[in-house]
Amino acid sequence: MNMKTKTWKKMISSVFIVLICLQIGFADDVRLKIPESTVNNILAAIVESKYLSYGTSCNIDISFLSLNVAVVTYYSFKPQDISLDISTGNNFSLTIDFKIKANFDTPIFDFLLKASNLSVTINGTIDRVEQGSGYKIRLTPLSLYYNNNDWVNIVLHDQLSGLIAKLPEISTSSSQPLLPNIVASYFTSGTPTLTTTDTSIVLGLTMVAGLRNIKVQNEVNQLNTLGNVQTVVNGSVTGTYPSPKTFEWNTGNVKQVQTPNELIASTNGQNKYKNWYKDDATLPETDIATRRIEITVASSDATYTAKFLQAQRVQLSNVLEGSLTGGTVTYESTTGSMYDSYEYCYNANPVPHSISTNVPSGTLNSDWVFYHWSDGNTSQTRNIVVDSDKNLQANWKGIHRSNDAAAFNTSQRKLIQTLAGGNPRWLHQVYTSAGHVWLEHSGDGGSTWTLGNNGQPLDGTAGGKCPSIAYTTHYTGSTTDNYIGVVWQEKDGTHYKIKGKIFNQYGDVNSAPSPYYEVTTLFTEPSDAYDAVNANPNLVMYVGYASPYFLTFERKSTSGSLEPGINWLGGYTEDSGHRYLGPFGLPDDQGLLNGTNASTTNVQLSIVPSDLDFCINLVRQAGPTGAIYGQFLYLQPDYSDWFIYQENPVMISYPTANLCPSIVSLPNYYYNACWIEVQNMVFYNAESSVRYYYGTYGTSCSINRGGGGSSSGFAVWSQQPSSGGTKSNKSIRYDNGTPISSSIQTLSTTGKYVQVGNGATSNHSYMYVSSFYPNSVPYYFSTSQTLGPLSKSSSELVEGRGFIIKKGDVYFKYNLEGLNVDGQDIAFIDASDEVDYSKIDNLNNVLLTEPFQLKEDSKVVFMEESGFADSILSSKALGKEGYIHYKVELIDEATGKIVGTIKNVNLNASNVHTTQKPTYSLNTKGLDSKIVRAKITLETNFVDENSGKPTTTAQDLSHIPPAIREKRLNIKNPNIILTKSYSEENVSLAKAIFEQLELEKPDIPISYSLEQNYPNPFNPATTIHYELPKAGNVTINVYNLLGEEVATLVKGEKQEGRYSVTFDGSLLSSGTYLVRMQSGNYSKTIKILLIK
Secondary structure (H helix, E strand, O other): OOOOOOOHHHHHHHHHHHHHHHHOOOOOEEEEEEEHHHHHHHHHHHHHHHOOEEOOOEEEEOHHHOOOEEEEEEEEEEEEEEEEEEEOOOEEEEEEEEEEEEEEEOOOOEEEEEEEEEEEEEEEEEEEEEEOOEEEEEEEEEEEEEOOOHHHHHHHHHHHHHHHHOOOEEOOOOOOOOEEOOOHHHEOOOOOEEEEOOOEEEEEEEEOOOEEEEEEEEEEOOEOOOOEEEEEEOOEEEEEEEOOEEEEEEOOOEEEEEOOOOEEEEOOEEEEEEEEEEOOOOOOOOOOEOOEEEEEOOOOOEEEEEEEEEOEEEEEEEEEOOOEOOOEEEEOOEEOOEEEEOHHHHOOOOOOEEEEEEOOOOHHHOOEEEEEEOOOOOOOEEEEOOOOOEEEEEEEEEOOEEOOOOOOOOOOOOEEEEEEOOEEEEEEEEEEEOOEEEEEEEOOOOOOOEEOHHHOOOOOOOOEEEEEEEEEEEEOOOOEEEEEEEEEEEEEOOEEEEEEEEEEEOOOOOOOOEEOOOOEEEEEOOOOOOOOOOOOOEEEEOOOOOOEEEEEEEEOOOOOOOOOEEEEEEEEEEEEEOOEEEEEOOOOEEEEOOOOOOOEEEEEEEEOOOOOOEEEEEEEEEOOOOOEEEEEEEEEOOOOOOEEEEOOOEEOOOOOOEEEEEEEEOOOOOEEEEEEEOOEEEEEEOOOOEEEEEOOOEEEEEEEEOOOOOOOEEEEEEEOOOOOOOOEEEEEEEEOOEEOHHHOEEOOOOOOEEEEOOOOOOOOOOOOEEEEEOOOOOEEEEEOOOOOOOOOOHHHOEEEEEEEEEEOOEEEEEEEEEEEEOOEEOOEOOOOOOOOOOOHHHHHHHOEEOOEEEOOOOOEEEEEEEEEOOHHHHHHHHOOOOOEEEEEEEEEOOOOOEEEEEEEEEEOOOOOOEOEOOEEEEEOOOOOOEEEEEEEEEEEOOOOOOOOOEOOOOOOOOOOOHHHHHHHHOOEOOOEEEEEEEEOOOHHHHOOOOEEEEOEOOOOOOOOEEOOOEOOOEOOEEEEEEEEOOOEEEEEEEEOOOOOEEEEEEEEEEOOEEEEEEEEOOOOOOEEEEEEEEEOOEEEEEEEEEOO
8 A cells, every 4th residue: 555654643543532432332341343454554654654764884795796895875765565464363464565775886886776676574473461551452573574685685684673673562652551451340350352353453351240330311402411310218319410420339239310300491492301211212211209210220331311302392473574573473372472382292192272463553554464374374363283393474464565676667567457336446456575476456546455366375385476467358248347367477496387367356346356266377487497587477368258368478598398588378268157257278379479589578568459359569678778679469369279460570769778668559559658768758659750758867667548449548657856865756648649748747656666557447537556665675555646637737847859860770869958048948849749750851840949038148058968879880870971960059039040059060970979968058148139949950861761661561461450451551660750858857957067068150151052962872862952142032842854843842931041951752763853942043953863
């Protein structure tokens, strides 16, 4: 074996510990067994550490080398391998292999000789020797052999002989023998036995009758060092000793012992006396008195143990909203939290004990409902059998409370409203708390709420999250019943399932819905982890009895039968008869929404209100803050194979910095949507080329409409003042899809996350907002007043106006807002939503403020938001010729002349920048007092050739009904969009730093001019610049080569200045056209070339 140096003391100490652990105890025989492998290790350490030797110089005859004498100037030998063989008869054989080195100095040369195969064998006997009061083991060498080598014989003989003389005597140390010489009366002979086998050495003594060691002890919580033991004679205590106590009593003596205490405390609480036991016996000794036994000393040592059993501890507690405490718990008639029961220690059939829980209303400013104990029992007062430790928590749910800060911050629909028993104020809300999914109902518009589902979480005890709610109605001939569906993500081991449950609410009874008992597993996820993935299922239910349902959810994994992205499931609800619906049927079909992947999130569905067609509008998001897309679905349900037409998704938002998309379908098959973009709530109508921005520092938003065929409703949002502080909740009403900007309303709620419910009737005033406050646990919800009354007029709002240009993945935004002159907020002129603002002239016509007074010392401030979403993409897309040119000018109200230019920006591929939002002030020194307007003018050739065209073709829509097809063909995705912004706070005034601008006086041309268009050739749009040295009537017309007028670009009075106009030839065929300008006596014609 390869040896490692070890100290003798360390090796012997280790061996002794091992041997004593193997052999200790009181028995008829005491035996000490030393394995051969252990002796080998000891010898190896000794030989290596003590017998590494270096010799001195000596002469050696090396005549075999034809030389006379060589002088060995250096030599060494080192043990390499040692092995010991033990045999019966107390004999041993020890073999040592050495590595030898010797340096030979001869008359002719020096050389180093290495011999590595020297083997030495030592034979001898094993015997015992006395050491102090005990014995140790000695190995005595009798003979030594090694391979024959002349120079080795000479050099090493003395050293090897010394090795023989110094073999060890095995003991623990010089003062402690292996086997003590115990008092002679304990043994048949004072001399120990020594025997050997082929593998070990055994040193032993044999015990005979005499004094015996009797140990008496308590056993408490697996310890024998607690409490006392006592000796008793004639009923009187004669001695008290700490446990354990060992007595030396002669064989045949009769003794009495007892433990004085019935209860002994330990770290596990109180422990109660059970019985005495001898050694390892399973049957107890018989008590002759209380906790006392009588002992007759036998011929061997013995241990008597008084065993104490741990109390069965009952711990009771209340858990409020998953983590809080409060209220009281009671065991029998005792109020407290911890109780000890010893009943099960002594009674095989213990009696039940009553426990109960109570949390008074008002605890932690909430009303509380008990829902179950931690073992699943749902009785507030119940019995338990204390047959083991009990640790039971009574779980209480706060009404409209949650401990989950994310209970309400997704795009899933979580609040609906129904009409029942003539009452349109029934609200139903789902959310998460304490790791479970909850449903609540309110029949009075949110003034009071009750737990639904019989007061139990929808996921039972499994754990769930991400619930969504929807409902449908069915006319039974006399009334319209409501069928409410809830879906959620439920924990299933490390993965999850999508589950659903139906609730029935009779339309002629003013009462809360009743649950259908069965829960349906709609999907089982094989890969995505429950804790890592929020599946966010969304549900819609089509009108009618046993109606079809449509469900989407998010998947991240590439494994399993479904793909990563937004997956959909389609199926039917089951008809249970007697106006009762449920449960959800298993899905009949499934698939993937077009264009989605593992990063797609925040889907919200909205069913088109139609009894004839199952159509859905939806929004979804490319990542948690990515672009928002709108999409239309047409479905034909079938029990085996659903037909689903998916319109191509359209990006409707800024590419980044978006939150919380929400959507509502309108009866005309279009939709309204809202989301938080950067800091504003955006209102979007799919039919319009106008985008609305509301509020400041928004955190969440939601949109819905009145019931039935109503096209009116509300968008709501939560916002925070620029100075921080309490959030406020706002609403804006829309009619026929268009927001009424003068209808901004401040709600009674102030939570961070909001959802607006649908109207239960066509009267949109009966709509409510639920608001969530994740400030301190328990987080709480509150419900707003009914929506509808106006509280703001347009004159009280801070306005902004601007435009968006989007082409492919490129997105440019400009907005001028918060224009304030001498403390007065300046409004913009009205701009109808009916106009197509993708036409630049139409857009420029409404980028104009109302008139305002301007003086030499006026204080003028405003904020400007401008820039591209992605500067790299934008630079590439603009290329060599693309540009976006905008300017802000002051126009004299009386003359229409330009007073001066505030901003004049020309962007191209070389100077693009990402979105910036600086605040400016304007130096008006030197200006005469006059009434002016601020006007924004856009010039660009960065126009999408598909701007204003339908997003789908008739061929795409060939599988859907003609009526729907016509409506979808009217939906356009304009390249240029008008933006309007409204807020109740002028953020410009709150800024501390302003960049001061100087007004540029107008540059008046000296002559008329009509410049060549750019670009040329073009498709579909081009820009034409012209100049007027004086005011006058101007016309610019476009003609084909036949002389037919095809377009009028300019017609009317113009002030002197430089102008540009954009010609859009998207409706014309390719070819050469003539552009003719005429003003007074000036006339000029240029040729332009349209190539498609």
